[in-house]
Amino acid sequence: MIRSLLRAPVGPAEVVADVLRLVAVLSVIVGGIGWGLLSGLSFVSAFVVMLVPRMLRLRPAFDIAFGALILASTWSSVLNIYITTLWWDIPMHFATNGLSAALVYIVLVRSRVLGDPLTLPHPTLSAAVVTTAIGFTIGVFWELFEWFGHNFIDHEILVGYDDSLGDLLWGGLGSLLAGFGMTYFMAEPGERAGHRVAAGTAD
Numbered sequence: 149m150i151r152s153l154l155r156a157p158v159g160p161a162e163v164v165a166d167v168l169r170l171v172a173v174l175s176v177i178v179g180g181i182g183w184g185l186l187s188g189l190s191f192v193s194a195f196v197v198m199l200v201p202r203m204l205r206l207r208p209a210f211d212i213a214f215g216a217l218i219l220a221s222t223w224s225s226v227l228n229i230y231i232t233t234l235w236w237d238i239p240m241h242f243a244t245n246g247l248s249a250a251l252v253y254i255v256l257v258r259s260r261v262l263g264d265p266l267t268l269p270h271p272t273l274s275a276a277v278v279t280t281a282i283g284f285t286i287g288v289f290w291e292l293f294e295w296f297g298h299n300f301i302d303h304e305i306l307v308g309y310d311d312s313l314g315d316l317l318w319g320g321l322g323s324l325l326a327g328f329g330m331t332y333f334m335a336e337p338g339e340r341a342g343h344r345v346a347a348g349t350a351d
Contacts, residue, residue, distance in 0.1 A: 161208030197218055217240075242321060243322055252286065294312075
């Protein structure tokens with residue numbers, strides 16, 4: 149994984165993904181100076197999470213989409229867009245929760261905590277069910293984090309029964325959609341994909 153992290157980008161799409169990571173690094177400085185230590189730390193967390201797709205050598209399209217969403221989500225929080233534009237919370241939870249669930253699913257499969265869906269009788273359905281469950285779990289932990297943040301860090305963080313249920317619903321739907329795309333996200337081009345499927349069939 150460290151070797152994947154340090155390798156040079158291959159192709160323009162991977163360059164774009166790395167540029168987004170550079171933007172995250174710059175955001176640490178800008179956010180920390182302009183909006184305080186907590187904002188700077190938020191971008192540190194965003195940058196660390198954005199390294200995972202590169203470490204796993206995921207499809208550049210996934211890497212770019214995930215990085216862009218993480219940056220947009222973090223800046224939206226720093227700039228209080230969630231407070232000034234209430235509807236913005238819906239697409240961000242839908243997309244960010246969905247791709248985050250997909251990423252966690254891939255990590256669990258690569259670490260062999262979960263079985264590779266390509267070796268199962270119904271790979272797409274299996275991946276969708278598990279990814280949706282992961283998405284709801286992420287959503288619950290996020291709501292707990294928001295509750296903690298509202299009570300102990302910043303009272304401006306929005307919490308409430310309707311807000312929490314709405315966040316869980318849209319995040320779950322986004323995870324379901326991402327789950328149906330997992331066989332695409334996880335497929336490896338060329339011989340490696342064919343070898344993996346053949347190996348799973350042989351087992």
